[in-house]
Amino acid sequence: MPRPQRFLVGLIGAGIGTSMSPALHEREADRHGVRYLYQLIDLDSRPGEVGELLASARRLGFHGLNITHPAKQDVVEFLDELAPEAAELGAVNTVVFRDGKAVGHNTDRYGFATGLARALPDAPLGHVVQLGAGGAGLAVAAALAGAGARRLSVADVDPQRAGRLAEAIAAHHPAAVEPITPEQVPARLAEADGLVNATPIGMEGHPGTPIDPQHLRPGLWVADVIYRPLDTDLISAARRLGCPVVDGGGMAVHQAAASFRLFTGLAADEERMGDDFAELARGGDDG
Known part of the structure; x- marks a missing residue:
């Protein structure tokens, strides 16, 4: 045809x-x-x-x-x-x-994996904290697991959604995926290599940051799936601290x-x- x-x-x-x-x-x-x-x-x-x-x-x-x-x-x-x-x-x-x-x-999985690999080819993936377990979050978690992440801590306001994501990823990848509550995020971030925002918070119409920027620290790489705006409040806060960043572009x-x-x-x-x-x-x- x-x-x-x-x-x-x-x-x-x-x-x-x-x-x-x-x-x-x-x-x-x-x-x-x-x-x-x-x-x-x-x-x-x-x-x-x-x-x-x-x-x-x-x-x-x-x-x-x-x-x-x-x-x-x-x-x-x-x-x-x-x-x-x-x-x-x-x-x-x-x-x-x-x-x-x-x-x-x-x-989306290809898009996130390729964007991360090009922006931060040497990003450590031992332990990554992910915020959001919706449609974008599923793709991001699969991309991280496929790239070799050994441990993923995934937080969502809906604990059942985070649990379903963990089951979906564990069925196809060896990564250890742990559903956590938003309240547990600061403690996990203290020992993590990277943070990914896969929530709508920070995009046009949903202003703010998905976590308090005080929990960021130099050396932690930070990625966002949002590109409207490209410099979300989260990315801007991370950049000011000297964190390696990956915007949603x-x-x-x-x-x-x-x-x-x-x-x-x-x-x-x-x-x-x-x-x-x-x-x-x-x-x-x-x-």
Whole structure:
């Protein structure tokens, strides 16, 4: 079957009005000489309707969708199939409509793993504390375990969600995964090598830090999955202390490149997409 030269894709999520995804995808498509329209479908005005929106996108001829907070796990029940990495995690950030089926994928794991490896290739992974066990948290934990983390302490405001994450990761990786409460985080951080924020706290509309910055210390590496803003309060506080930091830009770029490949079958240039992201983050033209 010949590859289509026109693509209609979109993003479903809450608070996505300033997402860079449309520009990242459309600029890459321009370099390949294909027409590509990336639409934002904001759940703020339609909470809890991801299934209906998915069905509408399929009827309207979308080639695929990206899925972001808070629907990465909720969307699973509305899909026909899950790719292996999505089935392992129980979380989806990319849906491809093909051959009459809606197939869920997860490119977040690749995105975080690649971003961390490029930003901090020598980051120690003996013990990492992770905040957040939702859809992004599942991908981050799997990426850390796959990169060789020996011990993960995962905190979430919902203890059952943290427990489910621990079970999911333990089923596929040898890492010791310990669900903890938010109150236990300071004690774990005192002996940890790294900290990852996989919660929405710090993004536009959810200001603040997921932990008190007084619990950070020099030598602890700190990563955030948020890229709007790029310098979250957590990243800024860590940088002031001299901590090695990884902002959410790398994950955003690499997961977008992987999603673009799934939507189009074309090889995305991740270096060029990284340059696009840097320009957009500085306030460059979105076109």
